[in-house]
Amino acid sequence: MGACNTITTMKSLNLDSIRESLIRQEDTIIFSLIERSKFPINSPVYSPSLVSTLPSSKSLLHFIVQQSEAIQSQVGRYGSPEEHPFFPDNLPSSVLPQYNHPQILHPTAAAININETIWDMYVNQLLPLFTTEGDDGNYVPTATSDLQCLQAISRRIHYGKFVAEVKYRDAPEDYGPAIRAQDRDALMELLTFEKVEEMLKRRVEKKARVFAQEVSLNDMDKREKYKIDPCLLPRLYGEWIMPLTKLVEVEYLLKRLD
Ligand SMILES: O=C(O)C(=O)C[C@]1(C(=O)O)C=C[C@@H](O)C=C1
Numbered sequence: 001m002g003a004c005n006t007i008t009t010m011k012s013l014n015l016d017s018i019r020e021s022l023i024r025q026e027d028t029i030i031f032s033l034i035e036r037s038k039f040p041i042n043s044p045v046y047s048p049s050l051v052s053t054l055p056s057s058k059s060l061l062h063f064i065v066q067q068s069e070a071i072q073s074q075v076g077r078y079g080s081p082e083e084h085p086f087f088p089d090n091l092p093s094s095v096l097p098q099y100n101h102p103q104i105l106h107p108t109a110a111a112i113n114i115n116e117t118i119w120d121m122y123v124n125q126l127l128p129l130f131t132t133e134g135d136d137g138n139y140v141p142t143a144t145s146d147l148q149c150l151q152a153i154s155r156r157i158h159y160g161k162f163v164a165e166v167k168y169r170d171a172p173e174d175y176g177p178a179i180r181a182q183d184r185d186a187l188m189e190l191l192t193f194e195k196v197e198e199m200l201k202r203r204v205e206k207k208a209r210v211f212a213q214e215v216s217l218n219d220m221d222k223r224e225k226y227k228i229d230p231c232l233l234p235r236l237y238g239e240w241i242m243p244l245t246k247l248v249e250v251e252y253l254l255k256r257l258d
Helices: 015-036 060-074 107-111 115-130 139-158 160-170 172-180 184-191 194-211 232-254
Strands: none
Touching: 015 115, 015 139, 015 160, 015 194, 015 232, 060 139, 115 139, 115 232, 139 160, 139 232, 160 172, 160 184, 160 232, 172 184, 172 232, 184 232, 194 232
């Protein structure tokens, strides 16, 4: 049950198996948002004021993400083509023997990392939509919840590389001419499936209605209450996650024949 959700464990690599992984990752994203919503916005986490005495003084979130990535890098996280650091500069190398990840992607894939855009979207646009106003002083748990959200969203969006590779392999005769012409619009059109996008938006809203629902033993309490607004999910996917996944797909395809 459930163990074919990473590229390494997939029995066969095709669009259906990749989409299955994307569907499973929806759960991770929704649960990580629910966890973050336990805390109010806690805005000092995102400003330099709290951390002026630390070596990386941009913000507590910046510091925690950078330090966590340094630790995880030393034990091999970024040896996986599914993982992308937010702070790739000067990451320590792994001290563990490398796992032999299957080489599926074109080598130019390694240069694609849109985490700066994802960070900006998460902190400036998404967070205010699902956290309450206020400051409860739980800065470190807040920032660690943010790290979970950021990593889950980043992993999902960069999966676009695998989606694009599979689509190219399935129809090189369709993608080849658009790649050779470096035609972004044609690639975008080829890789877009509106029906899949509509179904996805309906599914994530439905999942959020189940996962985020307050569970009560009081049968008199008929009003449904949610830890996060289920309508946030179709919006998050429709405005940011899917467009950014498609951006990764286009960037990947443009270099697929290099
Ligand atoms: O499933 C696909 O074909 C994808 O490319 C992934 C995805 C998505 O981000 O969910 C992106 C573009 C498609 O229009 C549909 C869905």
